[in-house]
Amino acid sequence: MNANVYLAYDYPVLGAFWTAVWIFLWVLWVLLLFRVIADVFRDDSLGGWAKAGWLVLVIGLPFLGVFVYVIARGKNMGRRERDHVRAQQQAVDDYIRETAGGPDYSSDVEALAKLSEIRAKGDITDDEFRRAKEKILH
Template sequence: MDSVWSDFWSVVWLFLVGFAFVVYLFAVITVLRDIYRDRTLNGWGKAAWTLFLIFVPFLTVLVYVIARGAGMVDRLEPRGNYQPPEDYAQPQPLAAPASEIKRAKELVDAGVITPGEFEALKSKALGNRY
């Protein structure tokens, strides 16, 4: 009967250690992601944190969360609220067909385009594909 309880507690201990290991891996990955998302931290700082994380991982995670933990939330928030820059390709309002046809007529009158090209532009302005 003693071996049954010993096996039971061995399994419980295995689950606890496994859970702690998964939580620890999650913490290390979260810290690594935060290190490389931080735009205020220069390359040497990122390299130093990464080296410490490789060689002294448990202590580094604790120190990082204590020292820079408040900023971790701030670095996560802009991710979902991304706004493209003002000059990013914004859809242009469609010109009215009449104004496009008028512009094409001025071009054909000036001799810049041929009457065939004018007809093609007029057809396109009116929504015809060809």
């Protein structure tokens, strides 16, 4: 029981700081690596062999491959990411509109045209036409 434990002295504050910095840089590196790999797959202007070449370079020599990729093709990485996010948002918006049954203007126009034909034939009164028209437009 006489064994003294000096944890604070065994690992100084500066050592803890440098450990935190290295962990932060390692996490940042892993995120950059996966972002580059995702960008290789996302880029439609690259052919299959070019994608395979970039992947071999990035996975085989990760530091060199990522740095070369960022220097050579990093200028448009943000644009490709932005286009991908916009396409995803558009797909979500379209799905919500389709599921919720939001206003479909082409069907509204067709419904109004049919309603107008029915009124022209005299099958409904002007008041019924007005109420049906309000129902379609709202």
